[in-house]
Amino acid sequence: MLHYTQMNLDRASAERKDPNWLLGQYGEKSRWLLVWNNKNLIVSEKRELALLSQSQIATLDRAEAVFLGIDDTHSYFALDVSEVEQELLQGCIDVSFEEHTDNQAFHFEDMRTIGPKLDVELASVGVLARGLCYWHKTHRFCGRCGNPNRSVEAGHARLCNDPECRHMTFPRTDPAVIMLVSHTFPDGVERCLLGRQAQWPEGVYSTLAGFVDPGETLERAVIREVKEEAGVDVDEVRYLASQPWPFPSSIMLGFIATAKSTEIFVEQDELEQAHWFSREDLDGFAEWGDDAPGYKLTRKDSISRYLIEYWRQQ
Secondary structure (H helix, E strand, C coil): CCCCCCCCCCCCHHHCHHHHHHHHHHCCCCCEEEECCEEEEEEECCCECCHHHCHHHHHCCCCCCCEECCCCEEEEEEEECCCHHHHHHHHHHCCCCCCCCCCEEEEEEEEHHHHHHHHHHHHHHHHHHHHHHHHHHHEEEEEEEEEEEEHHHHHHHECCCCCCCCCCCCCCCCCEEEEEEECCCCCCCCEEEECCCECCCCCCCCCCCEECCCCCCCCHHHHHHHHHHHCEEEEEEEHHHHHHHCCCCEEEEEEEEEEECCCCCCCCCCCEEEEEEEEEHHHHCCCCCCCCCEEEECCCCHHHHHHHHHHHHH
């Protein structure tokens, strides 16, 4: 199962626009996810996403709270506390937030680190909280007139404060294609095309990916990106799966494609290297984060890994 694809809360898209309904979601049935500098609050010992009660965050300003959704038991909110002094945070839930305190009960951690270890549904809620908090932090001013705007519709829109403008802005999602390209070579062995960027950990190789250009279909984006990054021509582009990737604001659209050419040309402005690998080659790959030298697979929570494993099983 793809990570971050199981956000099963009812988003209550119509109800959340009603301030009275939203107020009714507060109280002890509410659960709060805190985000600090793009990191989520984690229960340290259990390695779980922290879901705080309203009484635990009672002294925090909830004016910028973002409603995430409801289930049969609780309503869920995200709250960005990046600008709150850590001493105040400690007083709210009576724990230490120092990242390396031996007796710490909670700490903030990047979802890309903790995500693969979390329950899939909670991890999906956690990245939604992170993504919406990031969007609010980076869209504080109107894109049309430059005046400050404010959070409305339970945190799912921002409205310009200028009465002559009142432009409404909504959270954005940037579409990106990611593709497993394969080819059966004259020796009868099918191989897939993987590449790596220079800033990645040593030895890590991934499927190719890139953002969709304006006015471009997803299939054409696959063809263009493979050609630009590796110099390989592809066809038979087939959609497989998608994955929200709010790091900070993308959705990854996964495809399988067949290569018409095999010669690789990398200009190194996007990729450092690219190679063809057989299924047998991949069997010898280590995992992302391993200290051992040699080739390594991508993160287990990524759609890149999902595409690779899908192909390996064919």
